Amino acid sequence: MAFKFQLGTVLDLQQQLEEMAKINFQNKTELLRLETDRLSDLREEQLSLYGHYREQAQTDVCTLRQLHSFALALNARIDIQKVSIHTAQLAVDQARDELAATRLEVKKLERLKHKQLTEFLYQEQRKEQAFLDDIATGRFIRQRQAL
Numbered sequence: 001m002a003f004k005f006q007l008g009t010v011l012d013l014q015q016q017l018e019e020m021a022k023i024n025f026q027n028k029t030e031l032l033r034l035e036t037d038r039l040s041d042l043r044e045e046q047l048s049l050y051g052h053y054r055e056q057a058q059t060d061v062c063t064l065r066q067l068h069s070f071a072l073a074l075n076a077r078i079d080i081q082k083v084s085i086h087t088a089q090l091a092v093d094q095a096r097d098e099l100a101a102t103r104l105e106v107k108k109l110e111r112l113k114h115k116q117l118t119e120f121l122y123q124e125q126r127k128e129q130a131f132l133d134d135i136a137t138g139r140f141i142r143q144r145q146a147l
Helices: 008-058 061-146
Strands: none
Touching: 008 061
């Protein structure tokens, strides 16, 4: 008799869900990396602007106002990007939690499968031993009757 895990389809489904959760986590992590890179680019642009500010210190007020307006707009974009990063980090945390939960479910089902397999093998061994005992007992009885 072959072993068949009763919850095999549930285990397969949970493993598929785990794979989907892994892919989701990777996607969210990649999105977070992209958002962080965008913030780095904006900060580099800000540093470049400040350097340009210093170079333009001797120019007219109109140019300085334009630079200042651009700096304010850039600061606003940096603040928006920080919010985007925070949102992406929350999404990564949620995806990580989902992945951990699906991994836990898969591990539970795998442990249950292993436990049931161990019990099945033990019962099969007991049946085989009982069968061999019956054969030995029958042989002993036949030998006693032959004497």
